[in-house]
Amino acid sequence: AAGVIQSPRHLIKEKRETATLKCYPIPRHDTVYWYQQGPGQDPQFLISFYEKMQSDKGSIPDRFSAQQFSDYHSELNMSSLELGDSALYFCASSKGGGQTLYGYTFGSGTRLTVV
Amino acid sequence: GESVGLHLPTLSVQEGDNSIINCAYSNSASDYFIWYKQESGKGPQFIIDIRSNMDKRQGQRVTVLLNKTVKHLSLQIAATQPGDSAVYFCAQTPGAGSYQLTFGKGTKLSVIP
Numbered sequence: 001a002a003g004v005i006q007s008p009r010h011l012i013k014e015k016r017e018t019a020t021l022k023c024y025p026i027p028r029h030d031t032v033y034w035y036q037q038g039p040g041q042d043p044q045f046l047i048s049f050y051e052k053m054q055s056d057k058g059s060i061p062d063r064f065s066a067q068q069f070s071d072y073h074s075e076l077n078m079s080s081l082e083l084g085d086s087a088l089y090f091c092a093s094s095k096g097g098g099q100t101l102y103g104y105t106f107g108s109g110t111r112l113t114v115v
Numbered sequence: 116g117e118s119v120g121l122h123l124p125t126l127s128v129q130e131g132d133n134s135i136i137n138c139a140y141s142n143s144a145s146d147y148f149i150w151y152k153q154e155s156g157k158g159p160q161f162i163i164d165i166r167s168n169m170d171k172r173q174g175q176r177v178t179v180l181l182n183k184t185v186k187h188l189s190l191q192i193a194a195t196q197p198g199d200s201a202v203y204f205c206a207q208t209p210g211a212g213s214y215q216l217t218f219g220k221g222t223k224l225s226v227i228p
Binding site: 004031033035040042043044045048056058090092094104105106107108109111 | 123151156157158159160161204213214215216217218219220221
């Protein structure tokens with residue numbers, strides 16, 4: 001079965017650079033969620049989209065932005081990177097506009113390292 | 116000095132024994148509670164969920180217990196196997212139809228062969 005695809009798997013950036021993380025949801029899923037997981041930490045919700053509109057917003061820094069495109073894939077744009085942004089970034093997708101846990105599936109994540 | 120959050124609680128069990136992983140939650144308005152398994156370098160993998168109007172749910176080799184009185188959730192794994200070694204997280208929804216998940220602190224399960 002198709003899963004949530006995230007790219008790249010690994011990314012190394014320098015401080016103050018920008019990064020773009022991509023997420024391709026499971027086919028026919030219309031909702032995408034982004035989470036950040038620091039070393040040894042639990043995942044923290046950043047932001048979610050349903051039908052290309054932002055649906056919920058969590059602890060996403062102002063330096064980050066995200067959007068969902070017409071094909072339902074989503075991109076997380078991160079600017080002015082800081083050392084503390086080094087983390088695993090997970091994307092999850094589901095069907096139903098965040099009104100159900102149906103098919104709520106996580107991708108394998110992008111490991112971002114800021115040096 | 117030691118950084119907060121780098122040391123996960125660890126549970127070591129003998130292969131074949133039962134494991135119990137506990138989680139305290141804070142939001143009593145939550146309508147869903149979920150247990151996830153996370154292996155190194157991978158995303159959280161769904162194990163089992165339970166609605167807030169239930170107190171017990173069983174899956175294959177796993178059972179989740181919900182005690183809303185003391186805001187406590189537990190995951191029981193029967194006949195623990197080496198492949199069960201991972202970090203386990205509980206998560207909850209905020210309620211009111213939202214499904215942004217709030218994760219609890221993970222517990223690292225190590226299975227001794």
